[in-house]
Each structure stands twice: as C-alpha cells, then as structure tokens.
Amino acid sequence: MFTLSQLESFVAVAETLHYGRAAERLSMTQPPLSRRIQLLERELGVHLFDRSGRSVRLTAAGQAFLGDARRILGLTEQAALSVRRTLAGEIGTVALGFTASAAHSVLDGIVGAIHTELPGVGLVLRERVSGAQLEELRSGELDLGLVRPPVPGTGIAYRSLHRESLLLATPADHPLAAPDRAPHVRDLDGEPFVMYSPAEARYFYEVLVGVFRQVEIVPHYVHYLSQVHTILALVRAGLGLALVPRAAETLKLDGVVLRPLAGVEGEPVELVAAWRADDDNPALYAVRDLVAGLADRKAL
Structure with a gap:
C-alpha cells in the first residue's frame, strides 16, 4: 500500500x-x-x-x-x-448539570460563552438538584455541576462561582410592597411564609433558617416547596411572603413585588462549580477554565 x-x-x-x-x-x-x-x-x-x-x-x-x-x-x-x-479541549462533549435556580442566574452566560469561545464543544444539559448532581458526578454521568454548597466527600473538586443577595417577595397589595416602606427581615416575624423544603431544597432552607436565627424571629411557615417559580406563584396567590435569590427578578411574575431586605448581611446565596477530580475529559478542562474566568471577571 x-x-x-x-x-x-x-x-x-x-x-x-x-x-x-x-x-x-x-x-x-x-x-x-x-x-x-x-x-x-x-x-x-x-x-x-x-x-x-x-x-x-x-x-x-x-x-x-x-x-x-x-x-x-x-x-x-x-x-x-x-x-x-x-x-486541547477544543473538541468534545461535556455533560453539564445545573439547578433550577442557576438557570435563572448564570446558566445563560455560561452556555453562551461556551458556544462562542469553544464552538467545537457540545453540551449535554441536565437540570438536577445539587444532591443528584453530586451523585452523577461521582458515577461519571456528569462532567461539571453547578451546585449549592457544601460539597461533601472526597474525589470532587470545586470552586465558588457566584454569590447573590436575597429579596423579599410579597403580593402586590401587601403593605411591605409599598414603595414608601423599607422592609426589614424582622418584619417577617410571625408572618405567613412560604418556605423552602428541608429535603428537596435543603441549601436554601438552611440559609433562611440561619438568617432568621441570627435576628431571632420565627415566621409562620405555611408551605414547604423546592422551586422558586412555584414559591412565587403561592406568594402571588396571597398565601404568604417569601425570600428568593436576586436572580428571581428575571422571572418578572405579575402580581409579585420583589424588594431589597435590610437586616440580611452580604450575599448569602452561593453557587459553586464541581467536577470529579480524576476526570480526564480534556473538554471539561477547557470548559472549567472558561467558567472560572467568567467568575473571576464577575461576568456571571
């Protein structure tokens, strides 16, 4: 030949x-x-x-x-x-997991940057709660996960990507929605409140419990739910108030007013990128470094 x-x-x-x-x-x-x-x-x-x-x-x-x-x-x-x-990681496939709330905050920026800067990398997108993502990272079903901390166990590496504040969600006709009011977290004491599920949305549940414990208040929990858009739907129906991440502003739900809330320090809601430490997919390295660069430039 x-x-x-x-x-x-x-x-x-x-x-x-x-x-x-x-x-x-x-x-x-x-x-x-x-x-x-x-x-x-x-x-x-x-x-x-x-x-x-x-x-x-x-x-x-x-x-x-x-x-x-x-x-x-x-x-x-x-x-x-x-x-x-x-x-070099310029060609390949990366299975990317994300939480529902991440879809409202950083996902579009990440996917858009990968499409522009790594056009040869195909993405397989999977919406999962953080616990399911961590299990799929360990099994190899996911390459990269956008999850809520903490990241337990060994073999999983991670880095912080994004932090955001909490907003108060009220029905449009609620007194705390009035523009002349400056809501404080203590205003929630004893108020009907739509809370995150301690099982399916444990991260947000623990963040809010920590906030309430710090100021020594106890809202009246009327429902426990896991998804932000469902929580906002109950707020609109007048069933209670809620605290949601700032990314919920993108939902623009009629009948719901989102207000900054005094008394909550800093930006308590955190999102991290996690990956299996021994993953040898070159495309993962390229995507991970791209995402890390976006986070460093605060472009997320």
Whole structure:
C-alpha cells in the first residue's frame, strides 16, 4: 500500500510539473523523490507522469489520481488537527448539570460563552438538584455541576462561582410592597411564609433558617416547596411572603413585588462549580477554565 510520503511527493510533482522544484518544496533531494514516485507507480500499476523529453506531464491516470491524493492528504491533516484540538479541549462533549435556580442566574452566560469561545464543544444539559448532581458526578454521568454548597466527600473538586443577595417577595397589595416602606427581615416575624423544603431544597432552607436565627424571629411557615417559580406563584396567590435569590427578578411574575431586605448581611446565596477530580475529559478542562474566568471577571 502506498504511503503518505509517496502521496505528498506525487502531489508536489503534479503541482509543479518539475522534480527539482518539487524536491525543494519537500526539503529533500531529487533522487529519493524520484524513487518515491517510482514505488507509488509500481504499487498502483500505472504511470502517473509522462517524462518524455525534458518536460513532465501528468498522464490520464495521474490526472485521475490527483484529486483523490489531495483528498486523502486533506483528511489526514484534518484528523491530526482534530486530535490536537481534542487534546486541547477544543473538541468534545461535556455533560453539564445545573439547578433550577442557576438557570435563572448564570446558566445563560455560561452556555453562551461556551458556544462562542469553544464552538467545537457540545453540551449535554441536565437540570438536577445539587444532591443528584453530586451523585452523577461521582458515577461519571456528569462532567461539571453547578451546585449549592457544601460539597461533601472526597474525589470532587470545586470552586465558588457566584454569590447573590436575597429579596423579599410579597403580593402586590401587601403593605411591605409599598414603595414608601423599607422592609426589614424582622418584619417577617410571625408572618405567613412560604418556605423552602428541608429535603428537596435543603441549601436554601438552611440559609433562611440561619438568617432568621441570627435576628431571632420565627415566621409562620405555611408551605414547604423546592422551586422558586412555584414559591412565587403561592406568594402571588396571597398565601404568604417569601425570600428568593436576586436572580428571581428575571422571572418578572405579575402580581409579585420583589424588594431589597435590610437586616440580611452580604450575599448569602452561593453557587459553586464541581467536577470529579480524576476526570480526564480534556473538554471539561477547557470548559472549567472558561467558567472560572467568567467568575473571576464577575461576568456571571
């Protein structure tokens, strides 16, 4: 079977129609170039060049073979490039998990940046609660997860991505929704309150319990739910107040007013990126570094 070096030599001679110039292009001398062409012709069983006189011309067989030779060389170059791009993380697939609340805050920025800066990386998106994401990271079903802390156990690496404040959600006709009021967290003491589920939304449940404990108040929990949009629907129905992450502003739910709340320190809601420490997917490294860069620039 012919070799790639023989094909390269044939194409160089076919394009220059001159053995000397073809040898210069290939950084070799003319005798070994001639031997390559002879071996290729012997392998194919045809004459590729007409060497009569001092000129060199392609035979009909050589003209027919030239297009195929170029395509074969092009495919080998593309294959080599694909391998290099795969090792560099520019090509591949990453299974990305995210929580429902992350979809309202950072997901669009992350997906958009990957699409723009790593167009060869395909994303498999999976909406999961944090606990399920961590299980799928350990099993290899996910490559990268956008989860709420803490990240327990060994073998999972993580870094903080994003922090945000809490907003008070009230029905539009509630006194705390009035623009002349400046709500304080103590205003929630004894008020009907739609709380996060301690099982399905444990992170948010513990954040809010910590906030209430710090100011020594006890709201009256009327329902326990896990999804922000469902909590806001109950607020709109007048069943109670709620605290939601600032990203909930993107939902723009009619009949619900979101207000900044005094008495809550800093930005207590945190999101981290987590991945399996021994994951050898090069595309994961590229995506992880891209996401980390977005976080460092506070672009999330």
